[in-house]
Amino acid sequence: MHPPESKDETSGLAIRQFPFAPVLIVPLVQHLGKPSIAEVREGQEVRRGQRIARADGFMSVSMHAPASGIVRRIGLTPSIGGRMVPGVFLEPFPGSTQEIQGGTPCPLETATRNEIVEAIQDAGIVGLGGAAFPTHVKLKIPEGKSIDTLIINGVECEPFLTTDHRVMLEQREDIFSGIRYLLKVTGAQRAIVGVEANKADAVEHLRAGMPADLPATVEMLTVKYPQGAEKMLISALLGREVPSGGLPLDVHVLCVNVATTAEIGRLLPRGAGIQERVITITGPAVKHKGNYRIPIGTPLRFLLREVGVAEDIDRVFLGGPMMGAAASNLDVSITKGTSGVTAFTDREGRRTHRHVYPCIRCAYCVDACPIFLDPSTLGMLAANDEYARMAEDYNLMDCFECGSCSFVCPSHIPLVQKFRVAKASVRKAKSA
Ligand code: SF4
Ligand code: SF4
16 A cells, blocks of 8 residues: 655654653563553652663563652553553753763673663663564573564655654664664574665665674665565565464564664663654644654653644644554653654544444455455454454454555445454453
């Protein structure tokens, strides 16, 4: 599919530092898995980069203070999904130099594989492309499995977003450093950085700086949506097909987002943790669009006030319009998984709040689905809450929520939204 890219307004803008909000709210649930456990108390002073919450078991990560300041409160805050979750309310010190506190470095040369995995968990690193899956869990290769190729995902096919593009242009050395850690920990013989052809400058930049001793190449890919989905990327780069219900591991591949790779390369040598991330703030309703390095926990309301928005602002997506989620309210905070904020005005909004008509069995959605699911039938089953049947008979859990089916549907049926609900219900039933 070729949805309008809409990247031109920010792709040429260098990353800038975003100011600190008067209060930063760090949710303790920013990743898939168990919430982190706060290890600070109300009234405590903290340093920027200091660990403020520890991982609760393997399927969890640490959290770090996004600013030097004082913990005002530990209480509930709305999550991007709409649930109330525990969070740390931090008031930055106005006069502080905001120097970042590092920890014990994890040296590439001497660290063992397990030590690198632990360091990645301690640094609180999760998939920064939007999935927020704990990276160290991905890197724990089960007994009997092996990886021969590491794929670094620099595709960024989501319309509007230019975060990964700027990271590739501005953090080349961090990416190379991250690839070295990832090669060591996975045992892969080579790495391939996959980048869409609309980022030719990034391809050239990475190729020009590639160290001679790094077994990595940069491959340019056709521009099409959803080229950045792992299964699509593996097929495009290696011609291997991940089986239904399987993982890239089943075809000896591990995929890591390019911004995540850069954070591994940037943080591990300093023993530091994620306390900020790069995001694109864009969309027709935003006045000062750009790519920003923003403190984790910045409230969306403050962010929109800082960049300025049109009076008829109507809908705000955390992420891009295809795979992002519409913000449930303006009190949510920027988390590690927020790759962008895209805001639309009432005018574009009218196109998104369109009347929904019955399915006319045109099969456009079937043609659009890149993994050959039947979104039309899935949509009808979802309307009757037949979630278990969707999973058992129609491979619902293979859907990676690219939104292509919804995009082409002439009846404006919110198919991907229905599939998200259905998948969450199936997951909940399984874990019960
Ligand atoms: S959202 Fe799911 S069902 Fe729809 S096109 Fe994408 S993968 Fe297929
Ligand atoms: S594209 Fe929409 S109307 Fe056409 S078959 Fe799919 S769900 Fe039905």
